[in-house]
Amino acid sequence: MSQVALPHDAKAGPTKPEIRAVSLGKLDVRPSDHVVDVGSCTGAVTIEAAQRAGxxxxxxxxxxxxxxxxRNLDENEYDAKVSLREAExxxxxxxxxxxxxxxGSRNFEAVLDHAVETGVDRIVMNVSRVEVAGDAIDAFRDRDLLSEVLQVQVSHGYELAGATSFDAENPVYVVVGRGEGGCE
Incomplete structure (x- = not known):
């Protein structure tokens, strides 16, 4: 898997590489899959999904x-057929x-309803705010989707006075859901 290049800024942080690894792993993306990235922003998740899915x-x-x-898609290699849609x-x-x-958290309940109505097998939602994480967990549970919830904390090492210290990233909650057709 090649490194994802994100030379173009969307004035909103991309999902960090470590969080993408966990999220896409929980989505269990397969070569025959059609993956949807809701709220693509920089395209980081779109690109990595396109390197794994059809x-x-x-x-x-x-x-x-x-x-x-x-623009970021143009800077990366992938084999998938990718469609971009401007819509809320x-x-x-x-x-x-x-x-x-x-x-993103905007309209996520309606997005989950669509996922249930159309039979999406695997759903992952990333959330950085505690209150929204609670609402997301409740929404997944109310729709009989909730499989698991993770809190992922990543820290990167840096040199400090000749030794290694760590700088923590903001924790992210990863809410994982499985539809009726999804694997456990």
């Missing part, structure tokens, strides 16, 4: 962020997705 649909409500997704989810979401990554 099809990827990126949905982003802000045209300037969708343009960044497109759940509008623009395909009817035939196998796996769905939800990177």
């Amino acid at each position: 099809r990827v649909t990126a949905v982003e409500r802000k045209p300037e962020r969708l343009a960044v997704t497109r 989810a759940p509008a623009g979401l395909p009817e035939d997705a196998d796996a769905m990554f939800v990177g």
Whole structure:
């Protein structure tokens, strides 16, 4: 798997590489999958999904962020067929997705409803705010989707006075769901 290049900024932080690794691992992306990235922003998740899946649909409500997704896609190698849609989810979401990554909290309940209605097998939502994480857990549970919740904390080492210290990233909550067709 090649490193993801993100030379173009969307004025919103991309999902960090370590968090993408956990999230895409929990999505269990397969070569035959159609993966949806809801709230593509920089395209980081779109790119990594496109390196693993057969099809990827990126949905982003802000045209300037969708343009960044497109430019960052152009800087990376992938084999998937990728579609970019400017829409505020759940509008623009395909009817035939196998796996769905939800990177933002806007309208997530309606996005989950769409996932249930269309039979999405695997859903992962990343959240950085505690209150939203609680709401997301409740929403996954209310829809009979909740499989597990992770709190992922990553720290990167740096040199400090000739030794190694660590600088912590903001923790991220990874809410994992399985639809009726999903594997446990």
